Amino acid sequence: MTHARHITLPAGFVAGAVRCGLKSTQREDLAIIAAGDGPVPAAVVTTRNQVVGAPVRWCRSVLPRGYGRIRGVVVNAGNSNVCNGKRGDRDAAAMASMTAGFLGGTAEEVLVCSTGIIGHPMPMDKVRQGIAAAAGGLSAGNDAAVAAAIMTTDTRPKSAVVQGRIGGKLVTVAGIAKGAGMIAPSLATMLSFITTDAALRPAALGGALKAAVEPTFNAVTIDSDTSTSDTVIVMASGAAGNAAIAGGADLAKFARLLTEVCAALAEMIARDGEGATKLLRVTVRGARTDADARTAAKAIANSPLMKCAVHGGDPNWGRVLMAAGKSGAAVDQDRATCKIGPVTVMRRGTSCPYDTAAAEAHMAGDTVEIDLNLALGKGRFTALTCDLSREYVAINADYHT
């Protein structure tokens, strides 16, 4: 699914990225992704944290219903513009306004995303130069630089592309994402930008994005901490030429494509969590409700004890059951059954003899699957996370402000 051209692969988009000195590394740190031909339908989902950065406040004020029409997005890494008071809000608006100047529209047609250090005012002189340079170089050939520009401590860029036929036309959905990297003293932040050449009504796009985010990006947890800047944005150019999707079977089809891209990016984010050596996929099934399944799956995926056991390759089903039991989801320990990979390690709350070698072999791989069946109902949820390693502690303890 990874592609050399991704974010501008769907027709109708251009992008540009530059290094303007916000990051301490030599990489790009500011990018613009824009519709090539005026405003297009777009949708945005932002963090659930009550503490949010100025860019999130800007996006919410511009698209209060979560969808509408925009010309593009300006994004930077290196400074998250969080906890900078009114000055932060002014700076975010100025970033939108400057970008709009180059794209030929109003500030309200540009979304802003920032990730990086918090509590430090945005160095607007650098940002101004960066926006001018990125806008000057907008084209369909900068995808790699754009994917690099949004990275913080991600170890690799993340992108995904899927295609399908809708309304007789070939439709492309492409996305890039950054994951749980840190530029201390900031927060791990998840950002994703998705483009498509499908034609949709804005409200339909908004609904599809909300639905796609839930089982994908919102299923990822690296360390239970929620960034103040998490943002997912999708733009739809309509260049594919299909009749604008408003609902029905075409919307369902599009939502599937969008969800597929989000799922691929979410898995890449989990696999590249700070210090991660493995992807951990936790499925809770048979819960009383889907909400219960989600609560229990997240509790298992967030359990430091569980994540350490996965890091150590230990099929520790006791920690699975413990985490479900403390989560608040309904659990009857005498009904619960747990599998690690293909191996049933606990049946109805009691240890059962199992093939230790097979369980350990599964855990030695780069993807660990834990499946807990609560046998109480039909609720089901899969959470994505990574193992907890000494490297995570090193990344997050050794930096000094």
Next chain:
Amino acid sequence: MTHARHITLPAGFVAGAVRCGLKSTQREDLAIIAAGDGPVPAAVVTTRNQVVGAPVRWCRSVLPRGYGRIRGVVVNAGNSNVCNGKRGDRDAAAMASMTAGFLGGTAEEVLVCSTGIIGHPMPMDKVRQGIAAAAGGLSAGNDAAVAAAIMTTDTRPKSAVVQGRIGGKLVTVAGIAKGAGMIAPSLATMLSFITTDAALRPAALGGALKAAVEPTFNAVTIDSDTSTSDTVIVMASGAAGNAAIAGGADLAKFARLLTEVCAALAEMIARDGEGATKLLRVTVRGARTDADARTAAKAIANSPLMKCAVHGGDPNWGRVLMAAGKSGAAVDQDRATCKIGPVTVMRRGTSCPYDTAAAEAHMAGDTVEIDLNLALGKGRFTALTCDLSREYVAINADYHT
């Protein structure tokens, strides 16, 4: 407050501890704490995890209201008797019954606590020999051995004693505890046993224990994981000769003494968390409600990012605000003010200039205080935890079942 004689310091109690081979170390692993002269008022509080060990089930069935009269407690480390099905329940009952045989009463007059490996049947032959030996050696001189017997990977035994005058009599309250140690593949477990020579009605003792546990043991979080075996038990011999406390000012006085012992033990547990190098005390004040304060304080204390920052000695207030914001407690970021030790590092949601050296000096000490004022109401809670170190990961990842 630490004392050579603790658990039997209050008159009217005896104890004994032996090594019967449940632990792989050379330390004691089974103990009995008993009233010297027949059943006495007692109270018990057990884990909130829905998955519980057979010993917790036994305690709940014997004291369904959380208080009553008992002759003593039998406790072992090395095997938690969790997830062993009906056999586990039979074994817990048998441990009570055997101990009662030596103490001269019925099984229902003996509480049982176990901590250690889960999913392995209790080796009852060893347990039987251990109970006989411990019962044979009951005296007031075994306190150190008893405190050692309940340890798993605790690095040191924990005990506390306080005294005060109630109803004209000198009253002693003494306790021991074990903290967040692991015998993989088991769970971190908190156990505490408290004795007092005060005379109380059982219901009054039950109420005092519930009240004392809330701001103390229930304020501790090592890694957000809740054991299936957590248990706190208090027994009151009445040997002090005061008129039996049923309520009023005397009960308030006793509750203060009991809370003081619980607070001292809780702090020792937090400070001795797995891999811990520091105690972290997180106070959230000015919350809309006490429940909100608790939610936010626990979220900060459980944040792996925050705990890593404390380990690294970094005054990272961004992570404090982030954790409060994601917790679900009401937070208005433009009102929140944060102190690290004596230093105000953020005022009304915005970074403020501060004495970096003073903040870092505070964080270099062995006790770190974080104070977040939400300025929304009068809710207040203090959570206790420790830092997150590479050693925590090592302890919990490197063991193989």
